[in-house]
Amino acid sequence: MEDFVYFFTFQDPSILWVVLGITLLGIGSAYVGTFSFLDKKALLGDAISHAVLPGICLGFMMAGEKNPVYIVTGAFLSGGVATFLSSWLKRNTKLSDDTIIATILSVFFGFGIVLLTSLQKSGNPEIAGLNSFIFGNAIGISEADLMLYGGLSLAIIVVLTLMLKEFRLMVFDPQYGKAIGFPMKFISFLFNVLMILAVVIGIQAIGVVLMAALLITPGAAARFWTDRLNPLLILAAVFSVLSGILGTYVSFVLPQMPTGPWVVVFLSMFALISFLISPKSGILFRYFSRKKYLRKTHRDHLMKALYKAKEEGKDGLLIEEIYELYPFQKAETDKSIRDLNKIGFISKNQSFINLTEKGISEAMRIVRLHRLWELYLNESMNIAPDHVHDSAEQLEHLITPELETLLEKRLNYPILDPHREPIPRPDKP
Amino acid sequence: MITQVENPVLEIHDLTVSYDQNPVLWNVDLSLPAGSLVGILGPNGAGKSTLIKAVMGLITPTSGYVKVFDKPLNDVRARISYVPQRESVDWNFPASVLDVVMMGTYGKLGLFRRPGKKEKELALKCLEQVGMSGFAGRQISELSGGQQQRVFIARALAQEADLYLMDEPFAGVDMSTETAIFQLLQEMTASGKTVIVVHHDIHSAMTFFDWLIMLNLHLVASGPKELVMNEEMLRKTYGGKLNLLTRVTDLIRQKDFNPLKS
Numbered sequence: 001m002e003d004f005v006y007f008f009t010f011q012d013p014s015i016l017w018v019v020l021g022i023t024l025l026g027i028g029s030a031y032v033g034t035f036s037f038l039d040k041k042a043l044l045g046d047a048i049s050h051a052v053l054p055g056i057c058l059g060f061m062m063a064g065e066k067n068p069v070y071i072v073t074g075a076f077l078s079g080g081v082a083t084f085l086s087s088w089l090k091r092n093t094k095l096s097d098d099t100i101i102a103t104i105l106s107v108f109f110g111f112g113i114v115l116l117t118s119l120q121k122s123g124n125p126e127i128a129g130l131n132s133f134i135f136g137n138a139i140g141i142s143e144a145d146l147m148l149y150g151g152l153s154l155a156i157i158v159v160l161t162l163m164l165k166e167f168r169l170m171v172f173d174p175q176y177g178k179a180i181g182f183p184m185k186f187i188s189f190l191f192n193v194l195m196i197l198a199v200v201i202g203i204q205a206i207g208v209v210l211m212a213a214l215l216i217t218p219g220a221a222a223r224f225w226t227d228r229l230n231p232l233l234i235l236a237a238v239f240s241v242l243s244g245i246l247g248t249y250v251s252f253v254l255p256q257m258p259t260g261p262w263v264v265v266f267l268s269m270f271a272l273i274s275f276l277i278s279p280k281s282g283i284l285f286r287y288f289s290r291k292k293y294l295r296k297t298h299r300d301h302l303m304k305a306l307y308k309a310k311e312e313g314k315d316g317l318l319i320e321e322i323y324e325l326y327p328f329q330k331a332e333t334d335k336s337i338r339d340l341n342k343i344g345f346i347s348k349n350q351s352f353i354n355l356t357e358k359g360i361s362e363a364m365r366i367v368r369l370h371r372l373w374e375l376y377l378n379e380s381m382n383i384a385p386d387h388v389h390d391s392a393e394q395l396e397h398l399i400t401p402e403l404e405t406l407l408e409k410r411l412n413y414p415i416l417d418p419h420r421e422p423i424p425r426p427d428k429p
Numbered sequence: 430m431i432t433q434v435e436n437p438v439l440e441i442h443d444l445t446v447s448y449d450q451n452p453v454l455w456n457v458d459l460s461l462p463a464g465s466l467v468g469i470l471g472p473n474g475a476g477k478s479t480l481i482k483a484v485m486g487l488i489t490p491t492s493g494y495v496k497v498f499d500k501p502l503n504d505v506r507a508r509i510s511y512v513p514q515r516e517s518v519d520w521n522f523p524a525s526v527l528d529v530v531m532m533g534t535y536g537k538l539g540l541f542r543r544p545g546k547k548e549k550e551l552a553l554k555c556l557e558q559v560g561m562s563g564f565a566g567r568q569i570s571e572l573s574g575g576q577q578q579r580v581f582i583a584r585a586l587a588q589e590a591d592l593y594l595m596d597e598p599f600a601g602v603d604m605s606t607e608t609a610i611f612q613l614l615q616e617m618t619a620s621g622k623t624v625i626v627v628h629h630d631i632h633s634a635m636t637f638f639d640w641l642i643m644l645n646l647h648l649v650a651s652g653p654k655e656l657v658m659n660e661e662m663l664r665k666t667y668g669g670k671l672n673l674l675t676r677v678t679d680l681i682r683q684k685d686f687n688p689l690k691s
Contacts, residue, residue, distance in 0.1 A: 168532075176532065227568040
C-alpha cells in the first residue's frame with residue numbers, strides 16, 4: 001500500500017517522468033497499432049519489433065556504450081530494412097504474406113540474438129542494460145532517454161492526428177485515394193515509418209518480444225466497444241496507457257520484474273473483459289440476451305396456450321395441464337408462471353390459472369401475429385398450410401408493431417388463417 | 430463498328446493493358462462524346478473493369494495513353510469521379526455512412542485539411558439524391574449490398590465531378606433501385622456530365638444507355654446504341670473468346686516474359 005501511494009502520488013520526480021513517458025508511448029503505439037490492426041497488418045508490427053534487435057546491438061557496438069541516439073537510429077534502420085525487405089519479397093516473389101513475415105521475423109531476431117550473445121561475451125560492463133531490450137524495463141530508463149522517446153511519441157501522435165483523413169483512406173479504400181489523386185504510396189510509406197518509430201521507442205520499456213502486443217491489443221480490445229474510428233482510437237489509447245502505467249508500477253514494486261510482460265498481462269485483461277462483457281459483441285452479453293429471449297418465447301407460448309383454452313370455452317387451465325404441455329420443463333414453466341403473475345398477465349388461484357384483462361389483450365396480440373405470419377407464408381410465399389406453423393412459432397416473438405401494420409395491410413385485414421382459425425383483434429369501441 | 434467523335438470527353442488511344450505477363454486488353458482505341466450515358470458491356474473477364482482502372486491510372490498500361498478533357502489524367506483528376514466495385518473494400522471498417530460519403534470531398538480538400546460543415550452538408554445532400562438520407566449515422570457493415578452500392582454512388586456525387594466512371598454499380602441492386610439510380614444518372618447526363626458504367630444486363634443497357642462500348646479482350650464496338658446494338662456485335666462480344674488470341678495469351682504466360690512490354 002505504501003508503495004502504491006508513493007508511486008501514484010509521484011513524489012519521486014523520476015517516477016513522474018517514467019509515467020509521462022509511458023503515457024505518450026502508449027498513446028502513440030495504440031494509435032499506430034489500431035490503424036495497422038484495421039489494415040489487417042497486425043503481424044507486420046510483430047516482425048518489425050523482432051527485427052529491430054540487430055540494429056540495437058549494432059548501434060551499441062558503434063557507440064561502445066548505451067547511447068540512446070545510436071541505439072534508436074540503429075533500431076530504426078534495421079526495422080526499416082525489414083519492412084522494405086518484406087514488401088520487396090511480396091512484390092517480386094510468389095510467397096504468401098505469412099511466409100514472408102515469419103521468415104523476416106526469425107531471420108532478423110536470430111541475427112540479433114547472435115550479436116547480443118557475442119556482445120555479452122565481450123565483457124563490456126555497459127552490456128547489462130542491453131538485456132532489458134528483450135523484455136523491457138521502464139523503470140531503468142534514464143531521463144535523457146525518456147526525453148527522446150517522449151518527443152518521438154509526440155511526433156507520431158501529431159502526424160497521425162494531422163493526417164487522420166489520409167490514413168483513414170489508406171486503410172478503407174486506397175484505390176479510391178489513388179483515383180482522387182492522393183499520393184497513396186507516400187502515405188503508406190509514411191505510415192510504415194511511423195510504425196517502425198512506434199516500435200523503436202517502445203522497445204526499451206516493453207521489449208522487442210512483446211512490443212507487438214502494445215501495438216495491436218489496445219485496438220483489438222477497443223473494437224468490441226465501438227463502431228466509429230475516433231472513439232476507437234481514444235479508447236485504444238486509454239487501454240494502452242492504463243496497462244502501461246500498471247505494468248510500470250508492478251516492475252517498480254517487485255524488483256527484477258520486467259515491465260513488458262506485465263503490461264501485456266494488463267492489456268490482455270482489458271481485451272478479455274471486452275471480449276466477455278462488451279455490449280452487442282461480448283459473449284456474456286450475447287449469452288444473456290439469448291437466454292432472455294428464450295424466456296420470453298416460453299412465456300409467450302404459455303400465454304398462447306391459455307388463450308387457446310379460452311377459445312375452446314374454458315376459463316383457464318390447471319397447472320398440471322400446463323406442465324403436460326411442456327414435458328421435462330417444469331422449472332422453466334414455474335418461472336414463466338411466476339413472471340407472468342408478477343407482470344399481471346395471469347392470475348393464479350391455487351392450481352388454477354387464467355388470463356387477466358391485460359393478459360388477454362397481450363395473448364391476443366401474440367396469437368394474431370402467429371396467425372398473420374402463417375397466412376403471409378401461405379399466401380405470399382406459397383408454403384403449404386401444414387408447413388407454416390413452425391416458422392410462425394419462432395417468428396411471432398420478433399414481429400414489431402410496425403411489421404404487424406405492414407402484414408395487416410399486405411393481407412388486407414384477413415379474418416381467418418390458413419387453418420381456418422380466426423385472427424383475433426380487439427373490438428373497436 | 431467503332432464511332433470516333435470530335436472534341437471527345439475521353440480519348441483512349443491504342444491502349445494495351447497487361448497483368449503481370451498476361452495481356453488482358455488489346456489495342457483499345459475509342460473516343461466518347463460529352464453528356465452521354467455510356468455503358469461498357471462484355472462477358473466475364475472481358476477487361477471491362479480493367480479498362481476503367483486504366484483510365485483512372487490505377488493500372489499502368491503496357492502501351493497507349495488516355496486523355497480526359499483533352500488533357501493528361503493528372504491535370505484533371507478533380508473533374509473525374511470513380512466508383513470502385515463494392516467488394517474492393519472491407520465493410521467492417523469502423524465508419525458511418527456519412528463518414529464514407531464525406532470521403533468524396535477529400536479530393537477538393539487536398540491533404541491535411543479536414544472536412545467541415547460545408548462538406549457535411551454536401552454529403553447529406555448526396556445521400557438524399559440516392560435515397561439514403563435516413564442512413565447517415567448507420568454503421569456501414571449493417572447495410573445491404575444495394576445500400577452499400579448507393580453509398581459509393583453518393584460518395585462519387587460528393588466529388589462534384591464532370592466525368593463519372595462506375596465499376597458495376599448495379600451489382601446486387603434490386604430492380605426498383607436500379608431504375609431510380611439510372612434516372613439519377615440520366616439527370617446528370619442531361620446537365621452535361623458524362624457517366625460511364627460497367628454493366629452486366631443487356632436488357633436494361635438497351636433501355637438506359639445512349640452509347641455502348643462492347644469489349645471482349647479487344648474492342649468490339651463503340652458507338653451510339655442504335656448503331657451498335659445488333660446481333661452481329663452481340664455475337665462478337667458474347668460468343669466466346671477469340672480462340673487464337675487466347676492461345677497467344679497462354680503462350681506469353683508460359684514464356685514468363687511479356688514482349689508487349691518494352
